[in-house]
Amino acid sequence: MPSPTISIIVPIFNSEKTLLQCLDSIKAQTFSDFEVLMVNDGSTDSSRNIIDEYAANDNRFIALHKDNGGVSSARNYGLDRAGGEWITFIDSDDWVESVYLEDLSDAKSYDLIVNSFVLENTSEIWDDQVPTKNFIGPEIRNCLNAFSNICNFTAPWCKLFRGDIISKYNIRFDIRINNGEDSLFVLNYILHISSIRTSNKRLYHYNHGDSTLSKNYATIAQNYYLYSSLYKELIDHLSTIFNCNNKLLLANGCFGFFVKSIEYVRQCNISFYNRRRLIKQILSTHASKLILRNTMKRSLWKRQKLFNLIAKTNSATLITLYLLIHKRLKGIDWAY
16 A cells, blocks of 8 residues: 555544544545544543544544553654654644645645644734744754744644654653653654745634643743753754854743743742742753743733843842732633
8 A cells, every 4th residue: 555645643532522623623624635644642531432433434544542641652653653754743722624635735845834823722912933934954954043932943743744754853742841852853853854845825724722731830940941951952053053143042942931931930839939949940940040031021912021030130030020910810821
């Protein structure tokens, strides 16, 4: 049996409420030469039955079952079994329009194709979209400098990757961290390519839900430190290859994880001392110092503007007091 043009990897965990819409949208694609690797990551709801039924009725849909290991583990499981010339990822609570694959496949002369997306299930206004543009060779520097901090580049979905590049360099998601691994995967891939195509077409519908960052307070600072260290290592390599502004790229790339980590410190039910200690650990990293000097200058949502002023003082005590004052609020509404 010939290999499909595109392998679609769908990580699935207890997704019975959204899975039908996701898989139906894939089945309705105008581009038909694909396989769907439906990776059931130890679901305890009816997700297993749903994907088994799809696999029984359409041989392009492949049911894969594994013990629960997290979304990175599930995506890696799919990558190990993907046979397509190209790879794309679709999350089980998202859906795509019928011309999604056809539109991506039309740009297959590039190493990475990046589309825009529609943000669902939120009242936020999302303006972080990419224009339609080609970046070849050294021009990738301009792409990274302009877009490295937005969701289009920090997520694996709404993209098309070359399967041979992923295979040759054994590019995988880092299972040691539970937030930010998407960005590391994409950056690791960009290390090995020579062209990027971006598109302003919004054909991917992203269901904006709660982050999966662990709320175990003992691991929040550890996760942030590991992520920022790995991100810095990749940025240093990219800066050497494409002559990028590595300080700004590092600040932009770690900004989202920085504010998410602080938001989860706010949510933790711990003492003032422990909260302040975690904030101090987060502020002590090289990435945080760059963020407070660079990224925090940009325009933020209303509730972030006060935090912007407080964060730039680099005072763990002031930030901790701010978080306690806002503890009864839903969140800080981070623009990321």
